[in-house]
Amino acid sequence: MTTFIGLGDMGSTLARTSLAAGHRVTVWNRSHSKTTALVDHGADLAASLADAIEASEVLIVCLFDHRSVHDVLDPVVDRLAGRQVINLTTTSPDGARELAHWAARHGADYLDGGIMAIPSMIGTAASKVLYSGSQQIFDQNRPLLETWGCAEHFGTDAGMASLYDLALLAGMYVMFAGFFHGAAMVGAAGVPAKEFAVRAADWLRAMAPAVIEYADVIDGGDYAIPGQQSLEFSDVSDIVAASRAHGVSTELVDVVQRLIHRQIDAGHGAHGFARVIESLRGAAA
Structure with missing residues (x-):
């Protein structure tokens, strides 16, 4: 038997997927109305949180x-x-660690999870859930965890899953924001966002493997390897100018431009674009 506490869109989906996989489920939610559909599908309803x-x-x-x-x-x-x-x-890494200590003080074991999926993806091959904290909980409950998606454990530091979760979300939000900026640029010329999206999806899909190449450069620490696109070449002044000419705010691309020029101004203009990570780390030298 497993108890689900919290039956919003995600909590309800997790409970429903567990029921479909044959697990016994008890449910509780502050708003009683959200329990009805799950009880109809076979869940046991708890009269109180206790x-x-x-x-x-x-x-x-x-x-x-x-x-x-x-x-x-x-x-x-x-x-x-x-x-x-x-x-x-969803919590911060420090929030997850605080909850782990809080649980331990009260005699409970704790596993933190970061769900890399939207509700409609739960239970499909596209769903991934990242975990950290108690190895014992992870191992004992793995059949349940894998009904929701690919389950991966990142060690006993309870905050690590959250750190990965938020880092991956950072990449997602910046990617979407970049798409919004591009859609605003061509939209100013009358191009529908849907038309632009088809081309943007193809382009981003083609560029996605480059993150592996950038990772190798970052881990190697040599931004001067021949063949890399230089920071000077990566200057986004033309994007800034075209955006302004079409009445589009440049605040998003201005951030990228600042990160690039922080390294150029420090004398690294001939180095590869991956060196921008040093601007994010706060190391200009």
Whole structure:
């Protein structure tokens, strides 16, 4: 038996996928209405949060944020002793570590998870869930975890899954923002975003493998390897100018330009574009 605490879009999907895979499930949510569909599919309904915790050794927590985990569980924290808490609420790395220490103080074991999927992807090959914290929880519950997607454990530091999660989301949000900027540029000339999106998707798909090449350069620390696109060549002044000419804000590309020129101004203009990471690290030399 596994108890699911928090039945928003993601929590409900995780519980429903678990039921479909044959797992026994107890559910609890602050808003009772969100439990109805799951009970209709075979879940047991806990009359109270205390009952939900008592029903299972394994607690799947999927709430809004770090604060909400405490808001919901602090009043019943004395009931957590001897239980396994798998927290799939999005938190910061330090937030995950705090929750791990908090759980340990109250006799519970803790595993943190970062879900790299939207609800419609759960249970498909495209879904990945990253975990860190208790190896024992991960190993004992792996059949359940893998019903939701590919499960990967990143070590006993409870904050590591969150760090990976947020780092991957950073790449996603910046990519989407770049698409929005491009759509605004061509949109100023009357091009529909859908028409631009078809070309953008093809281009980004073709460029995606370059991250592996950049990673090799970064890990090697040699930004002067011949054949790399130089920082001087990577100057985005033309993008800035074209954006302004079409009435598009340049605040997004201005950031990229600043990162590039921080390294050029430090005398590294002939080095490869990957050297921009040193601007992000705060090391101009």
